């Protein structure tokens with residue numbers, strides 16, 4: 001897909017910042033945006049959801065699924081996602097099958113996180129979430145400027161998706177949003193300031209746009225920059241409950257942790273050492289987990305929580321050894337899969353920085369010299 005032309009970009013800016021009426025939404029909900037919330041803007045958009053569902057189905061069709069080299073897990077499909085058997089008419093079956101075949105031929109071999117084509121497509125589908133078409137046939141405003149064949153594929157698959165899967169996906173998205181929203185409202189600003197502080201940067205002034213979708217990539221969530229946008233699967237078992245807050249802030253950290261990566265590279269260069277692959281990623285996992293852990297740890301005498309969402313409280317005393325919140329990287333065994341040395345470095349040299357007992361530069365320098 002060709003890059004967005006400057007004219008279209010200006011057009012989009014104008015449409016987002018002018019009070020002009022937005023296109024009618026042909027959905028059960030009046031809006032695909034939830035809120036307002038601080039720090040994040042959470043969306044459950046129709047086209048983004050359709051796109052990721054087709055991509056997911058297409059990946060199931062190409063066998064064997066190509067291993068995701070940069071994936072933090074080796075699983076191409078979301079964990080514990082129930083595969084829904086659809087009862088479709090012959091016409092629906094053809095429309096859906098054609099769309100999945102198109103995705104299998106054109107996109108399933110490409111990575112949602114690294115393919116410029118897929119990133120642009122995702123962002124564009126997000127921008128047009130409130131349109132019930134993408135061709136501009138009924139409303140010029142809804143001409144998404146996608147390749148003609150893709151537009152046709154998506155518009156033909158749309159009624160099938162809308163009738164059979166979208167209601168369930170949209171419900172799951174909204175449920176996910178409803179659960180995480182109180183946590184974001186209570187802790188969002190504090191967490192964003194703390195993380196920006198740790199990474200010696202500023203949190204983006206604009207709210208970070210987050211697309212909540214039935215399916216995301218094989219990791220269950222991914223983030224692309226310029227523009228900074230996060231996509232999170234609402235169905236993925238790894239993203240549920242209060243842990244959703246960590247997933248949100250981990251993903252957002254991809255957009256702000258660049259100073260860490262630069263510092264690691266700089267220290268490696270000074271010491272003529274190979275740049276450790278993924279140390280920065282292990283570091284943002286570790287950091288988000290440690291910063292969030294005390295907030296999601298229930299008070300010692302609190303009755304056991306029946307709901308999976310744990311009430312946070314920033315004013316609680318420091319967590320005891322009985323703490324129950326387990327950060328994502330530990331829970332999902334990421335350190336066990338080749339990051340054990342990184343965990344040691346982080347515990348020894350980065351944790352003191354988080355505890356205000358070391359500086360950012362010292363912590364990074366010590367980690368790199370101990371490599």
Ligand SMILES: [Zn+2]
Nearest residue numbers: 250251254281
């Ligand atoms: Zn990540």
